[in-house]
Amino acid sequence: MDEAMSEVLLSLKHISKNFGEGDVLSDVSLDVKRGEFVTLLGASGCGKTTTLRIVAGLETPDTGEVILNGQDMTSLPPESRPVNTVFQSYALFPHMNVEKNVAYGLKVRGADKKTIAARVKEMLELVQMSDYAGRMPAQLSGGQRQRIAIARALAPQPQLLLLDEPLGALDLQLRRQMQIELKRLQKKLGITFIYITHDQEEAINMSDRIAVMKGGKFEQLGTPEEIYDRPATRYVAQFIGRSTILTGKVKHTNGFSAVIETGNGSFTVDSAHAKLTEGEMCDLCVRTERMRASKTPVEGFSLPATVREARYAGGSVLTYVTLRDGTEVVAEGVERMADAPNPGDTVYMHWNPAQAAVIGGASYGA
């Protein structure tokens, strides 16, 4: 009773899966709260689709458990799980019209005709496709098929909706529009979503929490803000947003801030979130929009660089510079071309230490 009513809807416990060519998933654990929008983000082949298929029941994990509502579902077939999927290819039944597609999940579960008709109507209204009930999938555009796939998956009132790159096949404009609609739908219905994408912008815009995956493991699990502002690993820092990563050695630390020495000079970092010990190596991730290039030296930083080019990028100027060892860095910040440094000038790189993420200790090199 307690567990059934608890906040956690889905719990993956130490899931591993191997298709015979190395691990696809190794020891993945995840708790998803009721009504939460969780995104699995990663490059192709990182195991995100396999994770989703294991939740749907379309794959069986080698080890680990899938718990939904406190019940072990690990060995249940997909038809016995209160979970529905929006497939990447939509997988609409080509020989059934829109109405029959949406009705399918209700029909096989033995709902009566009246209930089915009412529910199908409601679902088609929800996705604004009421006028298309009689159409065949082949007569619909990509965006329309997408809506029908969502309506079909929602019709049986699943406790958990799985979406496998549902917007991947749409063009950018439609994708942005659908992002907003999907998010609105999820809030309105209060259904828990597990969403797969390789598009970091999509993940940041829509999710309550993001799990960044790499090589069958979670690199980091956190809110979009945590993932963006404090990437736990170098991979996360590089995968999400544009940033510069500087590698150096901890020269000395007092627990709150530390001085890092690199081949290009040294700088001070805010080390409140990272346990740093003197003498160890660490990475520092600075987002491009937070990197500054000053014409005069800035206290706490000694990172001189040579300007290669300054380019107007609509609203701000991007300054392309080269550090002493040849590392190429981009800085943002100046608003007018008139304020930008000239090619060949020496500038001094700096940033707000509170806005840069230290990747040190155990995470270094991960």
Next chain:
Amino acid sequence: MAHKSALRAADTRRNALFVLPMTLFAVVLVALPLIYVLGTSLVQSGQDFSFGATFTLQNYKSLLRTDYLMVFFNSLKLAFLTTLVSFIIGYPFGYCMARAGRRWKALLMMLVIIPFWTSALVRIYGWKILLQGSGPVNGVLKSLGLIEKNIKFLGSYGSVLLAMVYCMISFMILPCHSAVDKMDFTLVEAARDLGSKPWKAFLDVTLPLTMPGILAGCVLVFVPSVGIFYLSDIMGGGLVLVGNLIRDQLLKVRDWNTGSAMSMVLIVLTAGIYLVYRKSGGDDLGVF
């Protein structure tokens, strides 16, 4: 615009050049003989289809005999049973072949294709040896203690059906295989995901979506099966089929006019089946 249509005309001329040999081939070897058969069936008994022949429908009227109709019925029944059994065995075979791993697929495909390398007659004689009174099949059954006396397989309706299915089943397996192979199995997963048990998902999704392959297979098996008669003769079935009737009319009775009329009925019948198949949305089988 004018330039374009000129190009198209040139294209058409070039295409005509390629089509010409085929057309000649078809006219000389298929159309002309067929017209001759049609003509022969329409002239008075004993006459050739030539100038001065008397045209009549008598040859067709003479076919309206109960025993002849029974022969047509026998042929259709055997063709129907052959198609049915071929489907029952061939569809699962084609399905497994499409769903199997690469190595299994290659092996199964070999099993389907190798028989084409030897004459059907030779292979049927092989079956005859296997099934004869003192043959290996009886031998195995006896040594297993399943039977005491040899079973007389040869001559039974079952043995004819076996030979028919054996010769025709590839034409069922191949289109079924390609239909299953082409199908997107994410659709089956979607059906399962929405609450269907595996069998229900098969009936709701796989079967309707592979129906074009099944229908193509049925036509490819049924149409030639109506005309085949030598398998029954070799297996000692003693069945009188349309083929037997036509052969006897042509070679024994030497009544070419009635034989031609029978042939025309058989051709129209099979063409009719194909037409119904096409009209109901069937794939073209490399024909019109």
